Amino acid sequence: MKNNNNQIVFIFKKQNPEKFSDDNVSVLGSTIYYSEENDFSSIELSPNNKMKSDTIVKKVVSNKICLSHTYNKTQKFLYEFQKGDTIVFDYENGYPYASVINRKTLKFDTNFLNDIKIEKPLEDFQFIVKNKRIRNENESKTYFKDLNVYRVTISKSLDSLLKINQISQSIYELHKASNTFFEMNANKTLIKSASIEDLRRDDLLYLKTYRYFLENYAVEKFKLKTQFSNNPMTCNSKVAFDSIVKSSVFSKRVKESLLYAHLVNIAENNSNADLNVYFQKFQGIVNDSVLNEKIKNNYLLDFTTLKNEVKKVYFTDLNKNKSTLESLILKNKGKVVFVDFWASWCAPCRAAMPSSRKLKENYKGKEVVFVYISIDTDFEKWKNASGKEKLSENDNNFLGINYPHALFYKGLQLKTIPRYLIYDKNGKLVHQNAPTPESKEIKEELNKYLEE
Structure with missing residues (x-):
């Protein structure tokens, strides 16, 4: 191309x-x-x-x-x-x-970490996956020692490659920074050694490792409590946001980055009222119309009133057309309706999607309608995941606007997904916890209501 x-x-x-x-x-x-x-x-x-x-x-x-x-x-x-x-x-x-x-690129420009062939100590998550447990105290001490050796080895390798013109200056600096801030993120005691210059690296904001360092630094700087020590975003983001606003240690752009991270955290974990309040604060500080519009779009701020509705269940499709569960069931009266609750972040939901698509194909031409309802908080993440799962606007694919506030969700006690429902031809909810798409029982259930 x-x-x-x-x-x-x-x-x-x-x-x-x-x-x-x-x-x-x-x-x-x-x-x-x-x-x-x-x-x-x-x-x-x-x-x-x-x-x-x-x-x-x-x-x-x-x-x-x-x-x-x-x-x-x-x-x-x-x-x-x-x-x-x-x-x-x-x-x-x-x-x-x-x-x-x-x-043309230099030899180590594109795949430095693969080509250098230096084994990296297992990160905490990798260790858990491999050993089915967390590290003990002695293993953690060993990890930090190994991590320091790894960082020094990587740093020396980068210096040597730059000296013999095997890696470009820009990519050298990127990996140098990633190497340094990765160790700080892994060993939080090192964060105290950060310099004022480390807090004003606008040139590194495109590096996720650096942004994660900033989030960790804010937790240490403002003495914020976190639910999990390895995740700075489990702190109270409202307190963090207000503390960052008052601080003068960060560059303007770095401060905007941190405020954005905590605003997203508020959007995903706090109330709609909190999001509206802090979005107003954010707009007063960050004069970026593109970014502000992105936040409005991702978190459906144009639907704020509907988000707080409790009597009806509101949806939006991929084109931002809103509808209700009531109208959807009424529209499909005379057909059996199978509802699939899922989310972009839900691994079991996504793993079940191929079976759900296959089930839908098996009932093609029959009076069964398949409906997919996501409980994502981020419109863009839902949209991207829908694309991966081959769900278009023509597939009865919706995002729940007022989840979990609607009384319908509370009545279902919809706290875990995937979850499946069945409505009969009269529009009556006849199964609040239907069998999974890959099970043998689901076809028996659907056939039973088809024959009524």
């Missing part, structure tokens, strides 16, 4: 599903995000490359981007690309291997 200087072309070769040993890992394990230079907004790439290669074209404004590719859930890869690039990701070896095909 021909590229131009205002975009980046990503070509994702077919993955190897046999490399996965866990279905849930294969569903959610491959996440790809990038941020543009001097920006902190993450854009997700959702290639459909399980069966064949897929190409995604993205318009970019800045001269370069930083891309993070998490593969098979625990493998993490970091890349820097330039505006105008065409990149091919190959998965033949069981991990993503990138090639820039429109220009």
Whole structure:
């Protein structure tokens, strides 16, 4: 594909599903995000490359981007690309291997972490996956020692490669920073050693590791309590937001990055009223119309009134057309309705989607309607996940606007997903906890109500 200087072309070769040993890992394990230079907004790439290669074209404004590719859930890869690039990701070896095909690159520019072949100590999550438990105190001490050795080794390797012109200056600096701030994030005692310059690196905001460092620093700086020590965003984001506003240690752009992170956290974990209050504060500080519009779009702030409705269940489709559960059931009266509750972040839900699609295909031409309702809080994440699951606006695919406030949800005690419902031909809810799509029982249930 021909590229131009205002975009980046990503070509994702077919993955190897046999490399996965866990279905849930294969569903959610491959996440790809990038941020543009001097920006902190993450854009997700959702290639459909399980069966064949897929190409995604993205318009970019800045001269370069930083891309993070998490593969098979625990493998993490970091890349820097330039505006105008065409990149091919190959998965033949069981991990993503990138090639820039429109220009020459130095030997270690594109796949430094793969090519350098220095074994990295298992991160906490990786350790849990492998050993089915958390580290004990002695293992944690050993981990920090090994991590320091790894960081020093990586740093020396980068210095040597730069000296012999085997890696570009910009990519050298990216991996240097990632290396430094990764160790700080892993060993929180090191955060106290951060300098004032570390808090004003606008040039590193496109690096997720640096943004995570800033979040950890804020927790330490403002003495915020967290629910989980390894996740700074489990703190009270309202307190964090207000503390960051008053602080003068951060650069303007870094402060905006932190405020945005905590505003998103408020949107996903607090009330609609809290979100409205803090979004107003955010708009008064951050004069970025594109970013503010993105927040309004992602968190459906135009539907604020409907979010608080309790008597009816409101939905939106991918085109922001709103509807109600009542109207949906009425529209399909005379048919059996199978409802699938899911979310982009729910691994079991996503793992069950192929079976749900197959079940739908089995009843094609029959009086059965399949409805998919997401309880996501983020419209864009739902939209991206819908694309991956091949759910379009024509598939009765909806996002619940007023979940979990509607009385209907409370009556169902809908707290865990996936969850399946069945309505009979008269529009009566006859099964509040229907069998799963892959079970033998679901066909028996659907057939029973079809014959009535």
